Amino acid sequence: MQMASLVNMPVYGLNKLEKKQFLTARLLELTQHHYQHCGEYKRLLHCIGETCMPKDAEHIPPVAARLFKEYQLKSIDEEEIFRLMRSSGTHGSQSSIYLDADSAKLQSQVLVKILQHWLGKARRPMLLIDAAQSVQNKNGMTARAAGLQGLSFFGRNHCYALNSDMQLDVARITEFFQRYEQENILIFGFTFIVWQQFIQQLEKLNLKFNLQNATLIHGGGWKKMQQQAVNDALFQQHIKNRLGDVAVHDYYGMVEQTGTIYMQCEHGYLHAPVWSDVMIRDTNDLHLLPFGEKGLIQVNSTLPTSYPGHCILTEDLGVVHGEDDCQCGRLGKYFTVHGRVPNAQVRGCSDTFS
Template sequence: MPRVLQSPDASARDGILAGAPYILEDHRKNENLLPIIRDQLKTAIRNNRFIDHYFSRQSVDVDKIGRLEDVPYIPVQMFKHFDLRTCPEGEVAKILQSSGTTGGSPSRIPLDKSTTLNQIKALKSILEDYLGKNRKIFLVIDHEGINKPEMAFSARTAGVRGLSIYAKKTFYLLREENGTLTLNMPVIRDLIENYAHEDVYAFGFTYIIWTVFYELLKKEGIRFSFDKFVLFHGGGWKKMKDLAVSKETFSATIAGLFGAVPENILDFYGMAEQTGIIFVDCPHGNKHVPAFSQVIIRDPFTLEPCEPGKPGLIEVMSILADSYYDQAVLTEDLGMLVGVDDCPCGRKGRYFRFVARVEKAEIRGCGDTFRELH
């Protein structure tokens, strides 16, 4: 069998994924990412007529892109309306669907084997930085049915599967009965009686943890007491704001449920279109950008990059995907760049904070540009 040689961008990407995620200063990271992304853009243009036309209409010469801020971004809602696949159709192993909370229709993200593997490596790298190398007891604050093979592969499913990388044993803390979520009491009793002294980490969606899990435990008067506990949670902050629940209140309250400290209740920002990358809070409340990604905050009116301290639209960049366009995605979320390379936690690179969702965000004209094919 002939030997298959890696492309230069794949080899460079493997090197980045093999390294620690938060040790590179921002300018070094940008130097590493730009040539990889340029090569990926050329592949995307060759393999996808929508992307080809999008770049053509903007008169983009990929070889002349001199900084990450100049890479053409795709508004996230384009995943709802267009096929952004950049690999042969026969290589798509599964389709990830977003929750579809914005505008009703879900995004569809095609994943091939190499993209999935890259996403697993990236997430493992991030989790290792926060959890260490040893496997731990994993608690899922959801029901087991979301992870069944016959279920649609959703962002909720991807979250559970992704964060299970470090699990030596997994427990689901909720059950679904006739469409209603209830406590999985046999599991909860087992945890309280037999696992208090284990090293434990957990995952759940913020809104489900607060409105379902917390309320059920409060009603039953149940609390855990783990020696070592870390919770990763994300999503649902618009609904939490509607409930007048702050991030600080959430962290303190949920920490009390598990016998943990609020600093170990880690909010993260992530999205289905960038699976494999989560931006996790450090002890100082800042979300850090790993070596295989970049974040740009753009002014909502001019779309120019914002200086630290000024809120704007969050753009997320990645080198993980071979099967779809994830090199530059403009979200419908507001964030604020806090600083670069100087967070007190010691992690290098850019760090930011999530501010809010944007109601009915639309980057006008992009959909038309995609539709007007040659």
């Protein structure tokens, strides 16, 4: 499929039959591509008994996310590497994701399409709940840096809320809010950082602002939030108590499939865009589970061509609640995430800050 045709697909516009047809064809095509161009992936399929290509997407063996930490999984030559992406985890090794120029461009274009669906095309005054230094990394771009950089394209007059030591710059954010509080402000940050370094600091200082029509996008770090007994509803309540009229959207995503993020709708569900799919597998034998049952999250993406990241088994637990029938009206599967598998390695964009 041509890149332009792929990018121009409707974000949440295909029904389940149309989407299944598209996903099946594309994922099988990618499986064949990576089988031919990535020796490690070929050996992986052989080790689990796959000596011929699967006939449908459900039977494509997913790659365990942790394998990207242990092997250089790439389907391109060294000289074709345009960008090296690394996961943000500080405990243990990091995932390494190899992108050529076309893959990087495709991921970026799809991310823009998804976010434009939620934010529109107009750039807004933007507050980033992080330090400017977080986007600087000489050893490859981290997931956290990529998130900050990717979302910054949707803003203007950018303001970083934290100093280089990750402490709240009260004077800076006060001036920003006073200047733009009547406009459609965009706020972005990683969940635990937003909570600990921003909201809790505002509460300690007893600071409140009266935003009129702001949007906060945040993601990652829910394991630490759960350890503090903070759920999504409580998180949103504290945000609105301190900032005023703010639409809050969580998202689910990972460096292994940058571009295809899963945004949270107004009813609290994460949504799979047209370029990706979510499956739930049993934690014991990995068989597929029906809607409503909790298990391991598998994420499929039609974008990765430079590395075999099209079907990934995560270490997260979740539930798919349905398809094409969410009250928000968007087509596709919608789901919730219920934390990490017990004893799984902690990782995530927010987890890099402690």
